[in-house]
Amino acid sequence: MSQLMMEMSNKALDLNVPLSVQVDLTYRCNERCVHCYLDHDDHGEMTTAEIKHLMDEMAEAGVFILTLSGGEIFVRKDFFELLEYARQLTFCVKLKTNAILIREREAARLRDLGVESIQISIYSHRPEVHDAITLVPGSLKRSVDAIRFLKSQGLKVIIANVLMTGNMEDYPGVRALAAELGVECTLDPTITPMMDGNRSTLELGIDQTALRQVFRDVSLVGDADEFCAIPAPPGDDELNALPCSAGHSACYVSPYGDVFPCVQFPLPTGNVRQQRFIDIWRYSDRMNEVRSIRVKDLSTCTSCTHVSNCTRCPGLAFMEGNMRGPSSQDCQKSFARTGVPSANMLSKQRPDPNLVQIRALPTFAIA
């Protein structure tokens, strides 16, 4: 994030302005990625008119960065109509897509409409690996072709590479592909539970050994010793810091109009079909509860070695049952980085002091 963007984010925070919003236009998708947390069905998506009305309200509320995502955004037949409307309202529009429906014509139109960036999911440079994750034969070729079309229009493309057990070894190949295509590449080892609470997708996540490999890869982290160093104890600034931007200067709207603090934080705070967006943002009790939490309020994490530089996700913590609690995936990341177990990990190793331990009686020798 640039210094100026940070300044504007801080200003938005002070003014309680939702500077950045992700709107999922649909949960329908033309891929069936094995790790996806969505159900791919349409349970009553917002209409074209409803989304345009939402965009009007968001512009009025001061939203600047509008991320359009899904599902797959291009399966909505009104996608370009919505995008054009968003750009007329002068949003900075970012797209997240698998890109397999983007050809030369769509790329040219995206360029004409002034889209800021397009993030495209690529899981491997090898078709047999990528396509085995998307479950769509030929999907890697189509996504890579789309990246070339977009680049030829001068558009900014970012490859998003989610790391799983099935593609862990391929991230250097994806990075090489990104370099060849002249695009950025981001790496993310986070797997999210499914929206219905099913946590089976988490089994696809990479293990400690693989995490350690990633965090020690100097091509990714620069100075590995510095990156993996045990953090200094937190000062007042760290303890009074916000856990993340969710609900503070950013939020998420589902295809059904439900507003959440973040796409990864499934705490419903209101619905734009029933209330004005800005009223949900400002007055929702749940949004304000999220907003009230500081690092010092976190139940287990405040006593943790990693508290001052942990990547703890409040949404993942919420999905584990406590928005003020730890996020185990991030505990694992901190452990992999430093070799020091988190407070949460240590507490799980200790027997619960309130439980009466039942032990076998000593054996008596009978004379």
Place this chain on the structure above:
Amino acid sequence: MSRLYLARNPRAAARSLDGEMMIMSGRDSTLFTLNKTATILWQSADGTTPLDEIVAHRICPEFEVEPAVALRDAENLARELASHEIMQISELPIAPRNSLPGEAR
């Protein structure tokens, strides 16, 4: 002396945050914030109102400055904004590429 016309670059993104205009260049995603004068230029850049009229009607009353000085400064500012592809400038009126539903908020 030829007149200068200004239009907002339709590929730029913009939003006012507590009166401070944020603009993201459509060329390279660089973020800018505009000062008060530049904000007036941005808001008035409809492609058909010449710069000297913008200066006379919007800038001079706001800043109590000599019209000739204000016009020279505004022209320099407009050229700088154009160099970042935030704005388009021309000696002829500029036809809109995208019809905006209203002023940038």
